Amino acid sequence: xxxxxxxxxxxxxxxxxxxxxxxxxxxxxxxxxxxxxxxxxxxxxxxxxxxxxxxxxxxxxxxxxxxxxxxxxxxxxxxxxxxxxxxxxxxxxxxxxxxxxxxxxxxxxxxxxxxxxxxxxxxxxxxxxxxxxxxxxxxxxxxxxxxxxxxxxxxxxxxxxxxxxxxxxxxxxxxxxxxxxxxxxxxxxxxxxxxxxxxxxxxxxxxxxxxxxxxxxxxxxxxxxxxxxxxxxxx
Numbered sequence: 001x002x003x004x005x006x007x008x009x010x011x012x013x014x015x016x017x018x019x020x021x022x023x024x025x026x027x028x029x030x031x032x033x034x035x036x037x038x039x040x041x042x043x044x045x046x047x048x049x050x051x052x053x054x055x056x057x058x059x060x061x062x063x064x065x066x067x068x069x070x071x072x073x074x075x076x077x078x079x080x081x082x083x084x085x086x087x088x089x090x091x092x093x094x095x096x097x098x099x100x101x102x103x104x105x106x107x108x109x110x111x112x113x114x115x116x117x118x119x120x121x122x123x124x125x126x127x128x129x130x131x132x133x134x135x136x137x138x139x140x141x142x143x144x145x146x147x148x149x150x151x152x153x154x155x156x157x158x159x160x161x162x163x164x165x166x167x168x169x170x171x172x173x174x175x176x177x178x179x180x181x182x183x184x185x186x187x188x189x190x191x192x193x194x195x196x197x198x199x200x201x202x203x204x205x206x207x208x209x210x211x212x213x214x215x216x217x218x219x220x221x222x223x224x225x226x227x228x229x230x231x232x233x234x235x
Contacts, residue, residue, distance in 0.1 A: 026080035028053060028061060030113050033123040036220040036228075037177040038185075040130035044226045045101040047125065048218055049076060049113065053095065057081045057088035063099040067109075072101065072125070074113045098230055101125075141169065141186040141202065142224045146231045151205060156233065158186055158204045158221060166195040172206050181218040182209060208233055 034048040049063055058078040065074045076097070081088060104127045111123040147157040158172075170189035174182045186204060208219070214235075221229045 023059070023079035023081050025077045026058065027114050027117045027119060028058060028076055028078045029119045030076055030121045032180070033111065033113055033121050034181050034218040034220075035111070035123050035125050035177060036175075036181050036183045036218070037126070038128075038175040038183045038222075039104075039125075040128050041106045042103065042130035042132070043127075045104050045125065045127060046228065047099050047101065047111065047123070048220070048230050049074075049097045049099060050232070051076065051095060051097075051119075053078055053093040055083075055088055055090050056093065057083050058093070061095050061097055063097050065099060065101055067101065067104070070107055070109050072109050072111045073115060074099065074111065076114055076119075096230070096232065138185065139167065139188040139190070140222050140224055141188055141204065143186060143221050143229050146219060146221060146229055147203075148231065148233065154210075154235075155205050155207050156219065156231075158184075158202075158206060160202060160223070162188070162200045162202055163197065163224075164195040165198050165200045166190055166192040167200075169202070169204055172204060174209065176209065176211060178212070180212065180214055180216070181220055182212070184219060184221045186221065186223075208235075210235075 028051055030049055030051040032050045039045045053061065058080055061076065061078045063074055063076045065072055106127050106129045109125040111125055113121040141158065142160045142162065143158045144160040147159055151157045167188045168191050170187045173185045173187065176182055184206065217233050219231050219233050223229060
């Protein structure tokens with residue numbers, strides 16, 4: 001009798017652990033949608049989502065987008081393990097997710113995130129007509145890292161490599177979306193016709209503007225070949 005009860009308990013426990021170990025997709029909370037300005041119809045457009053995992057039963061946040069006409073529907077989910085899993089302590093985990101939307105036609109787009117849930121967020125995206133067929137209208141610095149720790153108060157340091165010593169920084173311009181994001185454009189200029197392949201490290205300090213009245217802003221830095229670097233800056 002004891003052996004039978006033990007076998008039943010073992011089977012129940014094994015089944016519970018197995019069920020707790022199989023993840024499902026679950027919609028997760030979104031706190032903000034950052035939409036950079038300045039994208040053209042030849043750019044790889046992207047938006048940045050912030051949110052949090054309610055506890056450690058949630059793993060690997062992932063965003064998927066569907067573009068239909070001028071509407072962009074985004075579903076933000078995580079892998080969810082049942083709370084009977086012993087490795088799910090109560091701990092809120094914030095995250096930042098960059099979602100590439102690809103090359104979009106000129107126009108105004110309506111963005112809806114998690115539209116059929118209590119975590120619904122909405123935003124707008126404007127795509128301008130490109131002035132050329134090139135990926136970028138300018139040569140941008142190849143920024144690999146945005147250093148907020150070593151910079152002076154209110155500044156950041158853009159760090160990376162130039163592909164040759166014949167390129168120098170021309171200017172660092174920015175586009176504000178007027179709400180929460182600065183698109184930073186570190187434009188380079190070619191100073192010699194002969195450009196040998198030679199990686200040249202650089203550090204460019206940049207003062208974050210103060211015209212946006214918000215404690216948390218997104219810095220969206222354009223780099224070579226339509227790529228970008230993103231970081232949140234806290235005043």
